[in-house]
Amino acid sequence: MARSDLAKTCCPVSRAIERVGDPWVLVILREAFLGTRRFDDFQRHTGASPHVLSLRLKQLCGDGILRKRAYSETPPRFEYLLTDKGMDLWPLIMALQSWGEKWLGGQGVTLTHKSCGTVITPQLGCPDCGAPLTARDLQAEISPEFSEERKHREGGRP
Numbered sequence: 001m002a003r004s005d006l007a008k009t010c011c012p013v014s015r016a017i018e019r020v021g022d023p024w025v026l027v028i029l030r031e032a033f034l035g036t037r038r039f040d041d042f043q044r045h046t047g048a049s050p051h052v053l054s055l056r057l058k059q060l061c062g063d064g065i066l067r068k069r070a071y072s073e074t075p076p077r078f079e080y081l082l083t084d085k086g087m088d089l090w091p092l093i094m095a096l097q098s099w100g101e102k103w104l105g106g107q108g109v110t111l112t113h114k115s116c117g118t119v120i121t122p123q124l125g126c127p128d129c130g131a132p133l134t135a136r137d138l139q140a141e142i143s144p145e146f147s148e149e150r151k152h153r154e155g156g157r158p
Contacts, residue, residue, distance in 0.1 A: 007019075024056045028053070029093055032066065064083055065086040091124075094111075
């Protein structure tokens with residue numbers, strides 16, 4: 001399957017990867033969550049070339065993950081702000097940070113809960129009982145549509 005085919009699958013994981021699975025997109029999102037707003041600051045903090053950064057910012061705006069807002073008319077200058085859709089990617093960035101710290105070493109940022117002042121490591125929890133969750137604690141059920149798509153792929157059919 002070509003990367004461009006990821007957007008055509010019924011699997012939400014594949015479709016999400018197609019939109020935000022690019023390393024530069026993830027680094028730009030990290031910076032947006034750290035408060036970076038302006039092109040020059042994104043470039044300085046990510047190390048992306050102006051061309052790559054421009055393309056990814058346009059993609060993120062086109063996808064409704066960031067929105068572009070003018071902060072200067074002369075010369076025209078813009079800043080990039082997370083939309084609600086973009087804010088919903090916070091758990092993804094936090095999961096990548098936690099995994100990276102645990103398995104690759106280093107520490108990117110310290111997270112402090114504003115309400116109580118506790119330094120935390122984000123974790124998934126059951127919305128009903130509050131218990132921490134891992135992959136071993138859950139049972140996944142594949143939808144009929146996704147099951148059919150997987151069968152077609154196994155048989156070599158589109």
